[in-house]
Amino acid sequence: MQLLLLSCLLLPIITAKDKNGDDATAPEAAASSSSFFTRYNRTAYNIAAGNHFHSTNTADDEIKYYDGNLDIDTIKQEWIRRRQKNNNNNDDDPNNKCTTYLAPSSIPNSGLGMYTTIPYTKGDFFPLPEIGIMLHDKDAHYPQGSNKLLTQYPWGARILTGGSYEVTAGSGMVPGLGMLANSHLGLVNMRHVDSWSIQSDKDGTDSLSMEGLRSSTLDDVGRGSYSYHSRLLFAATQNIQRGEELFVNYGDEWFTAREEFIGVIPSKQNYEEADRMIEGWFHDTVNQGHDDPSHAYELLLKDAEKKDKRLRAAFPDNFEDAPIAKEMGTARFSARTSVQSIEWIEENGVCIDNIVSGTSTMTQAGRGAFATRPIKKGTVITTTPLLTLEREQLQLWEEVDGEDVGVQQNKQDDKVLEMVGHQLLLNYCYGHVNSSLILFPYSPTVNFINHGNMEKANSEIRWSSYPYHKREWLNLSLKEMKELQKTGLMFDIVATKDIALGDEVFLYYGKEWEESWSEHIEDWISVENEQDDVFQKNVTDTLGVDYNQRSTIWTVEDQKNHPYPSQLETVCRFEPPSGSCQDVSNESCKIRWTLTLKEHHDHPCDVISRASIDGNEWYFVDMNITNSTSNETKQYHVEFLPRYAIRLINGKYTKDQYSRGVFREVIGLPDGLFPDHWMDLKDDDEKYIYQH
Numbered sequence: 001m002q003l004l005l006l007s008c009l010l011l012p013i014i015t016a017k018d019k020n021g022d023d024a025t026a027p028e029a030a031a032s033s034s035s036f037f038t039r040y041n042r043t044a045y046n047i048a049a050g051n052h053f054h055s056t057n058t059a060d061d062e063i064k065y066y067d068g069n070l071d072i073d074t075i076k077q078e079w080i081r082r083r084q085k086n087n088n089n090n091d092d093d094p095n096n097k098c099t100t101y102l103a104p105s106s107i108p109n110s111g112l113g114m115y116t117t118i119p120y121t122k123g124d125f126f127p128l129p130e131i132g133i134m135l136h137d138k139d140a141h142y143p144q145g146s147n148k149l150l151t152q153y154p155w156g157a158r159i160l161t162g163g164s165y166e167v168t169a170g171s172g173m174v175p176g177l178g179m180l181a182n183s184h185l186g187l188v189n190m191r192h193v194d195s196w197s198i199q200s201d202k203d204g205t206d207s208l209s210m211e212g213l214r215s216s217t218l219d220d221v222g223r224g225s226y227s228y229h230s231r232l233l234f235a236a237t238q239n240i241q242r243g244e245e246l247f248v249n250y251g252d253e254w255f256t257a258r259e260e261f262i263g264v265i266p267s268k269q270n271y272e273e274a275d276r277m278i279e280g281w282f283h284d285t286v287n288q289g290h291d292d293p294s295h296a297y298e299l300l301l302k303d304a305e306k307k308d309k310r311l312r313a314a315f316p317d318n319f320e321d322a323p324i325a326k327e328m329g330t331a332r333f334s335a336r337t338s339v340q341s342i343e344w345i346e347e348n349g350v351c352i353d354n355i356v357s358g359t360s361t362m363t364q365a366g367r368g369a370f371a372t373r374p375i376k377k378g379t380v381i382t383t384t385p386l387l388t389l390e391r392e393q394l395q396l397w398e399e400v401d402g403e404d405v406g407v408q409q410n411k412q413d414d415k416v417l418e419m420v421g422h423q424l425l426l427n428y429c430y431g432h433v434n435s436s437l438i439l440f441p442y443s444p445t446v447n448f449i450n451h452g453n454m455e456k457a458n459s460e461i462r463w464s465s466y467p468y469h470k471r472e473w474l475n476l477s478l479k480e481m482k483e484l485q486k487t488g489l490m491f492d493i494v495a496t497k498d499i500a501l502g503d504e505v506f507l508y509y510g511k512e513w514e515e516s517w518s519e520h521i522e523d524w525i526s527v528e529n530e531q532d533d534v535f536q537k538n539v540t541d542t543l544g545v546d547y548n549q550r551s552t553i554w555t556v557e558d559q560k561n562h563p564y565p566s567q568l569e570t571v572c573r574f575e576p577p578s579g580s581c582q583d584v585s586n587e588s589c590k591i592r593w594t595l596t597l598k599e600h601h602d603h604p605c606d607v608i609s610r611a612s613i614d615g616n617e618w619y620f621v622d623m624n625i626t627n628s629t630s631n632e633t634k635q636y637h638v639e640f641l642p643r644y645a646i647r648l649i650n651g652k653y654t655k656d657q658y659s660r661g662v663f664r665e666v667i668g669l670p671d672g673l674f675p676d677h678w679m680d681l682k683d684d685d686e687k688y689i690y691q692h
Contacts (some may be wrong), residue, residue: 004481009519014052015330019153019154019155019183031058039344040155040555045643048465057159085572087517095317096355096373098117098118098346098351098352098354099116099117099118099127099346099353100114100115100128100351100352100444101114101116101346101350101351102114102115102180102349102350102352102383102385102485103115103180103340103345103348103350103464104349104468104610106335106340107182107184107338108337110182111385111487112385112468113180113182113245113246113247114177114181114245114352115243115245115246115340115345115349115582116242116244117243117346118347118612120236120240121236122236122237122238122690123235123236125193125233125235126233126234126235126236126246127175127356128353128357128444129176129230129231129356129369130176130232130234130444131175131227131230131232131233131357131447131448132174132227132229132232132573133173133174133227133229133424133428133447134157134163134166134172134424135173135425136167136168136169136170136171136423137167137168138150138393138423140169141423142394142395142396142455144524146391149389149485149486149487150389151510153179153387154171154172155173155174155178155192156171157170158600159172159174159192159232160172160229162571162602162649163229164600164602165431165569165571165602165604165650165652166652166653167653168652169451172229173425175442175444175446176234176442177234177246177444178192178248178321179442180442180443181247181248182247182248183247183254183255184247184331184334184335185249185250185252185255185265185268186266186267186268186271186330186332186334187245187332188248188581189235189236189237189238189240189601190234190235190237190246190248191234191237191248191249192232192233192234192248193233193234201617209472221520222661223659223662224424224655224657224662225424225657225664226365226366226424226427227424228657230357232540242636243339243342243344243345245335245338245339245340252319264309264310264313265313266310266313266331266334267310268542270308270310270311271329271331273311274304274311274330277303277304277350278315278325278330281300282323282326285297292365293319297319297322298319300315301315301317302334309395314330314331315330316333316629328357338526350382350383351373351380351382352384352443352444354372354373355369355371355372355381355382355444355448355449355505356369356372356445357369357448358370361504362451362452365451367448368450368505369448369449369450369498369504370502371444371501372501374499374500375495376498377495377497377498378494378495379494379495380492380493380494381459381492381493381494381505382444382498383444383446383464383466383490383491383492384441384442384443384445384490384493385441385442385443386430386440386441386442386489386490387437387441387442387487388437388481388482388487389438389439390437390438390482391426391428391436391437391438392436394422394423394426394438395422395423396419396420396421396423397417397419398417398418398420399416400416400417401416406611409625421660422664423618425440426438426666427663427666428441428467429666429667430461430491430666430669431667431668431669432673432674433666433676433678433681434510434680434682435674435679435680435681436478436680436681437482437674439491446493449493449506449507450504450506450509451506451507451513451514451667452506452508453508454508457496457506457507457508458496458497458499458505458506459495459496459505459507460493460494460496460508461494461673462491462494462673463489463490463491463492463673465492467629469489469490470489473489475584475675477677478678479523481678500509507667509667510667510668510669510670511669512665513534513667516663516665517665520663523661524661544607547564551617551643552617552643553570553607553610553619554678555607555608557609568605568651569649569650570604570605570606570646570647571602571604571605571646571649572603572604572621572638572645572646573601573606573645574593574596574601574625574636575594575596575601576636577591585637588622588635588637589635589637590636590637590639591636591637591638592638593638593639593641593645602623603623604623604624605646606621606623607620607621607646608620608621608622617643618639618640618641618642619640619642619646620637620638620640621637621641621646622635622637622638623635623636623638
């Protein structure tokens with residue numbers, strides 16, 4: 001039978017669409033009531049991460065939504081105080097055991113995967129909120145990157161709240177479950193949670209962390225240097241056993257686009273149909289005493305092949321395995337080791353839940369990483385695989401007049417491009433100032449670790465001691481490293497001091513990074529003092545937070561006297577009817593709003609009027625929606641939208657990360673870590689201008 005795929009890729013790279021798994025419905029949430037801050041206590045874990053839940057009754061069941069409005073540091077310290085009071089910091093305490101591991105995946109040829117040592121109930125949130133980093137217009141700025149490793153990992157832009165409206169062509173890098181977990185379409189047990197449902201008062205970010213940004217103004221030198229998408233949540237789609245591998249849904253297109261290289265991969269529906277066909281075959285042949293059940297099974301496989309090659313791939317190849325697949329289910333049979341013993345996981349894996357994100361104790365730092373248990377000096381805090389990139393993949397270019405940048409044009413129609421900045425992802429990559437090779441770590445929470453000076457830093461980076469780190473790659477030439485189309489290098493982040501429960505973890509980012517940051521501060525102050533118009537335009541204010549917290553949305557008429565800031569757009573959640581419109585008025589389809597939790601049904605809209613009925617406020621809106629299949633645009637007049645179906649988001653390129661002059665710098669690695677034969681640059685040797 002065909003075997004599935006991977007997150008730590010060991011396969012050829014091809015051009016394909018971003019991951020686009022269908023993670024539409026907001027999950028239930030379960031919370032325990034224990035008063036200890038431990039991995040088994042998901043309530044305490046969520047509180048430490050700044051997560052808070054309230055419930056609302058729906059037609060189907062009770063869904064508990066996350067609102068993220070707690071003072072997370074105060075509450076985290078309270079949980080830590082209680083735990084310390086009860087002497088619950090013992091390494092032998094079962095409540096102090098690691099719950100999330102990096103270990104060899106059950107899917108052959110797919111590298112490493114993620115395993116849980118605790119059970120999840122359907123709807124439980126994965127306790128490590130993750131960062132999301134937008135890559136914008138990457139094909140336009142680096143068109144030759146279609147065969148690079150980076151193309152395998154991004155999700156569609158809509159995984160970031162409002163992401164599909166944030167830029168023209170975007171995709172989201174989501175470490176942790178978003179990059180480290182593999183995808184088995186028949187065994188998906190984790191999904192991204194739609195932030196519209198869980199954070200309806202937010203501005204189109206997953207987590208503009210208000211407690212950490214209350215003082216943000218135009219003189220905030222750190223703005224735009226870190227991602228505001230900093231609380232991406234995943235939740236269990238079903239009950240998950242102890243020892244089970246965690247799988248997310250990359251989407252059918254991700255697999256079918258790579259069929260030439262990875263083979264035919266069954267869908268969830270293929271596995272379900274295969275289960276029914278094997279059940280019928282077993283009843284008709286084995287139970288009925290068929291003379292030659294093996295031959296009957298061959299005929300069954302031929303029948304499946306005629307129907308769909310992906311359906312055929314869901315079946316065991318051998319007749320002898322069919323009864324086992326019948327009992328286990330064909331999906332579980334295809335990854336029989338996807339549920340392992342805790343002993344196997346502890347022996348073959350490494351713990352990756354020693355840190356959780358929270359509001360940093362450092363100003364200008366956004367969120368940080370905090371210890372979820374005491375960590376002794378010399379202990380590995382976390383281990384992370386590394387995505388290999390080239391600096392030029394993250395460069396941003398703009399067409400300019402050659403004379404303005406001192407370039408002599410030979411022809412009238414010559415175009416001159418000037419490098420004007422870098423993708424935000426650069427700030428989360430590690431490298432050396434003299435190398436064009438950079439590395440992006442993607443284990444949970446690792447990208448929240450902030451810079452601390454040499455006195456404050458309590459951790460350092462080393463090449464991993466984990467057996468699956470490909471140490472021999474350090475002997476490869478720079479050219480060979482750039483041509484690799486798989487991951488294999490790994491870092492260990494090791495404690496250089498004893499770290500107490502709840503302490504923030506810091507890395508020393510290096511001398512070059514500190515110098516670059518100091519220069520950025522000087523430049524920022526200089527521009528601010530000059531009151532340059534460019535400064536005012538380059539840094540935008542994220543006012544959507546304030547407006548989305550208001551109970552009333554202004555109509556088009558209201559905005560004639562009280563307009564919203566120009567960078568904000570109104571978006572409504574509405575699913576167009578599949579059939580023809582029953583009520584057409586003035587060329588618009590007049591229809592009453594119905595609830596949908598599908599993320600891709602967020603559309604720009606104009607609020608025409610509102611009405612208060614029995615104490616509830618209802619909205620009437622107009623919108624134009626283009627059918628992605630027929631490319632036909634239809635006008636809708638939608639009645640009786642509730643307030644929570646409408647939100648304000650930042651328009652294209654109006655968020656701080658797209659401003660000019662925001663801070664960008666690779667995180668420096670310790671001396672001696674990068675091999676000398678990877679050093680191909682002199683200081684500040686990036687190319688800034690080229691012609692084409």
